[in-house]
Amino acid sequence: MTRRSLELAACGVGQVSPSPLVGCAIVAENGEMVGEGCYIYEKLTHAEVIALNQAGEKSKGATAYVSLEPHAHYGRTPPCTEALINAGIKRVVCPIEDPNPLVAGKGFEFLRQSGIEVVTGILQAEAERQNEKYIHWHKAKRPFVHLKMAISLDGRIATRTGDARWITGEESRKKSHELRHEYDAILIGANTATVDNPSLTDRSGRKRRRKLVRVVLDNTLRLSPNSQLVLTARETPTIIFTDNETDEKIKLLKDEGAEVVRIAEGGRNLFGVLQELGKRDLQSVLVEGGAEIAGAFCDAKLIDKVSFFIAPIVIGGRDAPPAIGGQGAQVLASAMRLHDVEIVKHAEDLELCGYPSWYE
Structure with a gap:
């Protein structure tokens, strides 16, 4: 029972x-x-x-x-x-x-x-x-961070020309929206926001207590006031983290309904970002990229859970962007390893989910 x-x-x-x-x-x-x-x-x-x-x-x-x-x-x-x-x-x-x-x-x-x-x-x-999100929140005093990536067999998230729609199939994308439904906030970097112009909504079709909060790390305020995220900021909460002090650009974004938060080092200050989100009672964050944001969270050891949706496709090319950027591990002994790994099949794709163990 x-x-x-x-x-x-x-x-x-x-x-x-x-x-x-x-x-x-x-x-x-x-x-x-x-x-x-x-x-x-x-x-x-x-x-x-x-x-x-x-x-x-x-x-x-x-x-x-x-x-x-x-x-x-x-x-x-x-x-x-x-x-x-x-x-x-x-x-x-x-x-x-x-x-x-x-x-x-x-x-x-x-x-x-x-x-x-x-x-x-x-x-x-x-x-x-x-x-796990609720427990982590009370023990660690910061939001639970879940990194989700859609990748090819060779670990790429796009071709060398930037074509990324879609690497994974429809079933994997449906599961991604189910994941969004489980989280309080969804986070991306300025490059992903600019190149993909996503809406970052919960399209699971299920009820939510609170609207999904969209978070963009944008140190130079590249995000256009005409982007999907800004144009819909009055309907769906949107927070932009920056250390840019251009009042005119900040005013444009705020006038459209976006919340602009200035913090030291902007989006590079990941712990500060998580603290600010925590002040808003956001207990969990789904990080959806891109590569540099994913790498920065991994380098900072601020990832609590990982989900890779792996498609049976090989992209190739040294200029095709990898799933994880940042500095990365210097030696294998210090690489992020996953435990309690689960693998689920979604049509032709595989979802690999696990929890990081960090080694010095």
Whole structure:
């Protein structure tokens, strides 16, 4: 049933950030599933309360399977722990603590003090993976950064003439939009913004709690006021990071609705960029390129997850841009290596996803 609580929690993807994903399943003493719930922000009701309301009187003596520690503090809603206690729940099975300092073990402690048995650690890795962005945010105090690239078999992202549409197939591109739906912000560099003139929207067709924030690192303010990103900035939040002090150009961009943020070293100051995004409660960032931006994040060791969509095509040519620019590793021993690697097939393409391990 813990797995069922994780499945229920997944229903809230894109609809809860900066809150965590939470699912709850109530099983009566006779083994009957009597209530299920998934937290979605707009409903103003937490997963535990939804499940308890479904279960009604059958909650007495039942076991609640919850994907994340129930909270014991007052926020937008009353504490979930109180709801569980008042409903007569006898046992709570939950894989992990909530790292939020307002919770962080207090929910479990309150339940135990009230005579409820609490079991933890079941499917812990899966639960941590499901809320990896939220957990990282509270532990690292910066947004979770996911690098996504579409590449050829020989590691290129375009031909030597700049032709890049499309390296991967339709199924891979559909999965890319599903990824965008999972993230608070999407980030590119000025070169990609200028050459590709992208819209950078979430076209998954699914509901979002907040609009996807578009971020451009543009030290010299090359981005045209007539670009898709700027022209649609009033409808879709767009933040441009720069160290350029040309007030006239900044005014043009702001007049179109874009937010221009001046920071020391502009887009080269990646940690500063992430700090600024964090101040806006953006817990996760999907980096979509180009090569120099990807390389800069790798050189700074600020990548938390990687997804490569690999097409069965060889581009060739020494002048064709590689997937990763920057300085790179001096020796193989210091190269970024991936662990917990998963490979998924999308028609003829492969998606390789993993988590970096950094070696000195």
